[in-house]
Amino acid sequence: MTANPDLAAAIAVTRFGLGARPGEIERARSDPRGFLLAQIRSGGAGQPQPGAPTSGQRLAEFGAYQAERKEAKADGDPKSDPVKMAAKLLRDDTGVDFLARARFAATTDDGFAERWALFWANHFTVSAGKIATATLVGPFEQEAIRPHVFGRFEDLLVASSGHPAMLLYLDQTASVGPDSPLAQRAARGGKSAGLNENLAREIMELHTVGVEAGYSQADVTEFARAMTGWSIGRPGHPEEPQGFMFRPFAHEPGARTIMGRTYAEDGQAQARAVMTDLAASPHTARHLATKIGRHFVSDDPPPALTDRLARAYLASNGRLDAVAKALVNSPEAWSPTAAKFKTPYEFLVSSWRAADTAPDAVQPMAQNMNAMGQKPFSAPSPKGWPEEAAAWCAPDAVIKRMAWSEGFAGGAVAGRDPTMLADNALGARLSPLASRTIARAETRSEGLSILLMSPEFQRR
Amino acid sequence: MTRDLTRRHALMAAAGLGVTVEFLGSRAWADSDGAIAGKKLVVVICRGGLDGLSLSPPVGDPAYAALRGPIAIPSFGEAGGALQLDHTFGLHPAMEATHALALKGQARIAPAVATPDRERSHFEAQDVLESGAAVVYGTSSGWLNRSLEAMGPPGKVKAISVGPTAPLILRGRMEAASWSPGGASQTDHRLPAILQDLYANDPLLGPALASGLATEGMSKVALADAAMSEPTMTPASWPMGGQADAGGAVLRPVLQKGLPQSRKLGATLAGFMTQPAGSQVAAVSIDGFDTHANQGAAEGQLAARLAYLDAFLDGLATGLGPAWSDTVVVVATEFGRTARVNGTKGTDHGTGSTALVLGGGLKRGGIVGDWPTLAQARLFENRDTAPTVDMRGLFKGVLRDHLGVEQAALDGVVFPGSGGVTPVRGLV
Numbered sequence: 001m002t003a004n005p006d007l008a009a010a011i012a013v014t015r016f017g018l019g020a021r022p023g024e025i026e027r028a029r030s031d032p033r034g035f036l037l038a039q040i041r042s043g044g045a046g047q048p049q050p051g052a053p054t055s056g057q058r059l060a061e062f063g064a065y066q067a068e069r070k071e072a073k074a075d076g077d078p079k080s081d082p083v084k085m086a087a088k089l090l091r092d093d094t095g096v097d098f099l100a101r102a103r104f105a106a107t108t109d110d111g112f113a114e115r116w117a118l119f120w121a122n123h124f125t126v127s128a129g130k131i132a133t134a135t136l137v138g139p140f141e142q143e144a145i146r147p148h149v150f151g152r153f154e155d156l157l158v159a160s161s162g163h164p165a166m167l168l169y170l171d172q173t174a175s176v177g178p179d180s181p182l183a184q185r186a187a188r189g190g191k192s193a194g195l196n197e198n199l200a201r202e203i204m205e206l207h208t209v210g211v212e213a214g215y216s217q218a219d220v221t222e223f224a225r226a227m228t229g230w231s232i233g234r235p236g237h238p239e240e241p242q243g244f245m246f247r248p249f250a251h252e253p254g255a256r257t258i259m260g261r262t263y264a265e266d267g268q269a270q271a272r273a274v275m276t277d278l279a280a281s282p283h284t285a286r287h288l289a290t291k292i293g294r295h296f297v298s299d300d301p302p303p304a305l306t307d308r309l310a311r312a313y314l315a316s317n318g319r320l321d322a323v324a325k326a327l328v329n330s331p332e333a334w335s336p337t338a339a340k341f342k343t344p345y346e347f348l349v350s351s352w353r354a355a356d357t358a359p360d361a362v363q364p365m366a367q368n369m370n371a372m373g374q375k376p377f378s379a380p381s382p383k384g385w386p387e388e389a390a391a392w393c394a395p396d397a398v399i400k401r402m403a404w405s406e407g408f409a410g411g412a413v414a415g416r417d418p419t420m421l422a423d424n425a426l427g428a429r430l431s432p433l434a435s436r437t438i439a440r441a442e443t444r445s446e447g448l449s450i451l452l453m454s455p456e457f458q459r460r
Numbered sequence: 461m462t463r464d465l466t467r468r469h470a471l472m473a474a475a476g477l478g479v480t481v482e483f484l485g486s487r488a489w490a491d492s493d494g495a496i497a498g499k500k501l502v503v504v505i506c507r508g509g510l511d512g513l514s515l516s517p518p519v520g521d522p523a524y525a526a527l528r529g530p531i532a533i534p535s536f537g538e539a540g541g542a543l544q545l546d547h548t549f550g551l552h553p554a555m556e557a558t559h560a561l562a563l564k565g566q567a568r569i570a571p572a573v574a575t576p577d578r579e580r581s582h583f584e585a586q587d588v589l590e591s592g593a594a595v596v597y598g599t600s601s602g603w604l605n606r607s608l609e610a611m612g613p614p615g616k617v618k619a620i621s622v623g624p625t626a627p628l629i630l631r632g633r634m635e636a637a638s639w640s641p642g643g644a645s646q647t648d649h650r651l652p653a654i655l656q657d658l659y660a661n662d663p664l665l666g667p668a669l670a671s672g673l674a675t676e677g678m679s680k681v682a683l684a685d686a687a688m689s690e691p692t693m694t695p696a697s698w699p700m701g702g703q704a705d706a707g708g709a710v711l712r713p714v715l716q717k718g719l720p721q722s723r724k725l726g727a728t729l730a731g732f733m734t735q736p737a738g739s740q741v742a743a744v745s746i747d748g749f750d751t752h753a754n755q756g757a758a759e760g761q762l763a764a765r766l767a768y769l770d771a772f773l774d775g776l777a778t779g780l781g782p783a784w785s786d787t788v789v790v791v792a793t794e795f796g797r798t799a800r801v802n803g804t805k806g807t808d809h810g811t812g813s814t815a816l817v818l819g820g821g822l823k824r825g826g827i828v829g830d831w832p833t834l835a836q837a838r839l840f841e842n843r844d845t846a847p848t849v850d851m852r853g854l855f856k857g858v859l860r861d862h863l864g865v866e867q868a869a870l871d872g873v874v875f876p877g878s879g880g881v882t883p884v885r886g887l888v
Binding site for chain 1: 507508529579580581582583584596621623625626631637638639640650651652654655657658659662664665667668669670671672673675676747748750752753801802803804806808809841
């Protein structure tokens with residue numbers, strides 16, 4: 001850890017956390033490391049919306065919408081207003097969830113815990129590209145991610161892989177074993193039903209061992225067969241659970257061999273057993289350690305850090321609180337150089353925190369995020385949002401950030417002294433050049449714009 | 461502040477008035493040498509794994525209809541049938557404008573192309589497609605960026621990417637502009653100058669801001685049509701715009717709104733490329749091609765994305781006007797999809813797919829490369845269209861014959877270690 005306590009406090013709050021609110025760096029100053037360790041709690045990360053609708057409620061709403069749509073179609077009027085209104089309600093739900101999350105990020109005292117939760121939400125990306133998953137992204141983070149981020153990785157993996165949002169997003173719900181009773185019945189009725197390997201592949205490639213593990217197409221197909229039956233209750237069928245449901249008749253019978261290990265036929269538990277082994281793999285430890293280092297420290301994380309985090313993972317049997325503590329205790333993570341370029345969401349959140357404000361409407365926030373390349377809840381692929389500075393620091397994106405800063409600063413500065421806001425936001429990380437430039441600004445609002453666009457504020 | 465501030469102030473003000481172009485244009489074409497002056501290249505990357513068997517359905521292949529079942533494109537002349545190219549191939553019925561170009565000899569298909577990657581991972585395959593390396597993580601810059609280096613000193617041939625983030629294909633040592641609709645017209649002209657001073661020693665933000673400001677100035681000209689200065693991305697700024705719902709059906713009202721926007725995007729890019737000192741090279745990404753479930757046939761999810769692609773190409777070709785005859789457009793994807801329909805009326809990750817080559821100056825000819833057929837014994841791993849053309853060979857052919865890049869540079873630098881991959885001949 002860096003010897004200078006002022007710099008360490010600024011790093012704790014702006015690099016590990018989500019950016020400083022006024023007074024926050026001062027609070028971290030006496031014990032920057034302890035400030036972060038205190039946020040690692042067995043109950044997981046905070047919830048942006050206590051008492052928010054569950055995925056079960058959202059699935060039921062979606063079932064009602066589908067029924068209405070079907071009815072309207074049968075009436076020969078596919079664009080009738082009730083359907084449009086229902087679709088709009090679903091969209092509004094998604095907006096409410098995103099706004100709640102953004103407001104939480106802007107105001108929480110546990111910035112490190114929230115960043116840690118956002119990291120795992122991105123690791124297990126569910127994108128809002130489909131109507132069915134859009135309203136489930138919020139509940140997914142609430143139910144599958146946040147409770148487990150300081151617990152066992154295996155629990156997080158199973159919670160994610162069995163959540164209706166993930167099952168729908170990666171097409172698992174309709175994957176049917178080719179030799180299952182369901183497929184045979186479908187064939188007799190002249191219909192076809194079969195395998196969809198999307199989720200199985202991404203669990204291996206993105207969520208656990210990674211491509212470096214050297215598995216084959218046959219391993220992916222075998223895991224997809226083991227996963228068959230992992231599905232959800234049909235929306236609009238109250239006799240089925242509005243959430244995860246194992247469908248034994250869709251499950252491919254028989255033993256499976258995946259990455260050299262054989263798994264006996266065991267229904268739902270067969271895929272579960274594969275997940276246990278995937279979570280325990282040293283490949284998974286390295287894959288996760290590299291990603292954590294890349295997110296928190298540098299696009300090109302120091303090998304010593306990766307080793308340290310992977311060791312902490314394996315020594316604790318995959319406990320994420322142990323990995324979080326190892327990260328805080330790694331000297332490499334406290335390097336004085338701020339190597340990470342903020343994503344648009346990180347930039348907006350840290351701007352709100354610096355100005356001690358929070359967004360109060362989805363629009364124009366969503367439109368601004370879209371312009372900067374990060375459409376809310378809509379990562380471009382299951383890989384999630386990119387980490388690399390090169391992806392976010394395109395010329396156009398910088399122009400968009402500049403335009404947003406000017407618009408935001410005008411309203412947010414509210415008569416305050418921008419040099420004081422700069423000291424509060426960056427502490428010892430504020431460079432003499434930026435400090436001088438802000439002091440010479442023509443207006444308070446211009447001073448705040450310069451702070452937000454300064455090289456040190458754009459990085460962490 | 462430095463002493464340059466006044467001069468830069470003037471520049472910023474000029475950018476605001478749209479007169480920047482004259483300043484930038486002073487060294488525009490004069491120093492481009494004869495061979496490649498005016499030649500343009502646009503690379504369109506369709507992300508997610510575009511199903512070549514739907515883009516250019518081989519309806520005349522005896523195995524096609526059975527493999528594809530409910531997602532087969534009907535044959536020529538049938539309702540929703542393929543738009544005929546030859547006895548075997550057609551184009552998807554949503555590709556009307558591209559088909560019209562093909563009839564004039566200005567669009568061709570390469571129906572069995574693949575990168576050297578065989579892992580069927582989106583992310584690895586996109587990395588290989590864009591980096592130009594033979595293996596994943598082979599290089600961290602893009603082949604299109606390295607090809608600029610081979611065309612001359614920095615700044616000689618300008619390049620632009622469309623979209624708010626920089627794609628790997630154009631990342632690297634040579635500076636490239638980027639642009640997306642939405643503009644920064646609110647920006648007063650003081651802040652950019654102040655930030656340029658603040659970024660003087662910043663290797664990332666400094667060049668990005670300078671390039672962004674120059675492009676902003678040019679966009680005022682490219683967007684000459686006043687209607688275009690509306691933020692064209694607004695309707696899609698919230699999840700679900702133009703996407704499929706859980707049942708796979710397309711939200712038609714959104715889709716219909718999307719087509720004029722897509723055409724406009726193509727026309728705007730053409731505007732960037734036709735003005736003096738405009739970009740000669742461009743990269744564009746279109747996503748949403750990962751059709752694992754309910755991909756549809758003549759209509760549906762994939763049809764909507766293809767219509768979007770077609771409208772973009774139409775806008776680009778029309779917008780380029782006379783410059784179309786000096787332009788080559790290549791549409792490529794990271795991999796194709798399984799030859800057989802899967803259990804959820806979609807297709808999983810595969811290998812060979814179709815690339816499109818378009819341009820006003822194309823040589824006439826049939827399909828590019830051999831067609832391996834879909835006979836079971838010919839499928840790659842009994843699963844995918846077997847590739848007969850290395851994607852790098854296709855790009856090498858275009859770079860050599862259209863933009864005059866030396867073979868040695870192509871073999872060693874642009875596509876490292878690709879000496880064994882022959883450039884595709886006879887495209888232009």
